[in-house]
Amino acid sequence: GDSVTQMEGPVTLSEEAFLTINCTYTATGYPSLFWYVQYPGEGLQLLLKATKADDKGSNKGFEATYRKETTSFHLEKGSVQVSDSAVYFCALSVKYALNFGKGTSLLVTP
Amino acid sequence: EAGVTQFPSHSVIEKGQTVTLRCDPISGHDNLYWYRRVMGKEIKFLLHFVKESKQDESGMPNNRFLAERTGGTYSTLKVQPAELEDSGVYFCASNARYQAGATTGEQFFGPGTRLTVL
Numbered sequence: 001g002d003s004v005t006q007m008e009g010p011v012t013l014s015e016e017a018f019l020t021i022n023c024t025y026t027a028t029g030y031p032s033l034f035w036y037v038q039y040p041g042e043g044l045q046l047l048l049k050a051t052k053a054d055d056k057g058s059n060k061g062f063e064a065t066y067r068k069e070t071t072s073f074h075l076e077k078g079s080v081q082v083s084d085s086a087v088y089f090c091a092l093s094v095k096y097a098l099n100f101g102k103g104t105s106l107l108v109t110p
Numbered sequence: 111e112a113g114v115t116q117f118p119s120h121s122v123i124e125k126g127q128t129v130t131l132r133c134d135p136i137s138g139h140d141n142l143y144w145y146r147r148v149m150g151k152e153i154k155f156l157l158h159f160v161k162e163s164k165q166d167e168s169g170m171p172n173n174r175f176l177a178e179r180t181g182g183t184y185s186t187l188k189v190q191p192a193e194l195e196d197s198g199v200y201f202c203a204s205n206a207r208y209q210a211g212a213t214t215g216e217q218f219f220g221p222g223t224r225l226t227v228l
Contacts, residue, residue, distance in 0.1 A: 036219075044203075
């Protein structure tokens with residue numbers, strides 16, 4: 001079945017460090033791919049998405065490229081801030097429902 | 111515009127009791143989803159409503175779970191009787207209906223209800 005695998009956390013980085021969170025997927029159809037973020041005490045928010053191969057989603061300095069050949073959708077940011085501390089979820093959708101990875105907790109220290 | 115709201119934010123009950131979770135989607139959103147995250151596991155899809163109809167309930171774990179969406183507005187998820195393994199965070203999400211063939215739309219999530227079964 002459809003599934004998402006993302007790197008285990010927690011990830012701890014210093015402010016201004018480069019961030020990569022790996023995400024790979026398995027899908028029978030042609031999925032849309034998403035990164036959701038959950039800040040402490042809040043619900044999940046869409047961070048970015050890509051709906052077809054080679055699309056790049058971007059938002060708030062974060063980027064991810066839909067790589068069909070490697071079935072990946074890695075999240076990157078060039079310079080993280082303390083305010084980026086949150087849990088990040090990679091997800092896919094073929095029809096309606098979202099299939100999520102386990103989430104990666106990110107802590108950015110000053 | 112108000113977002114998706116869920117009530118209660120936390121619930122602690124004993125095994126065998128009944129709990130009802132409520133979700134109010136964004137006004138006008140026909141699609142409503144329930145998800146659950148058990149500690150240390152992925153967020154798992156439970157079911158999907160289109161207005162008041164259950165479109166997909168393939169993720170419902172067993173018949174102790176009953177979801178309703180009377181009138182196509184808010185939804186309730188009842189667990190009866192609750193078991194220890196039902197503990198987790200229950201998320202609700204909604205989005206607007208889109209035309210067939212269009213790309214998958216963003217889902218808007220509520221803050222979740224944390225359920226603890228003792």
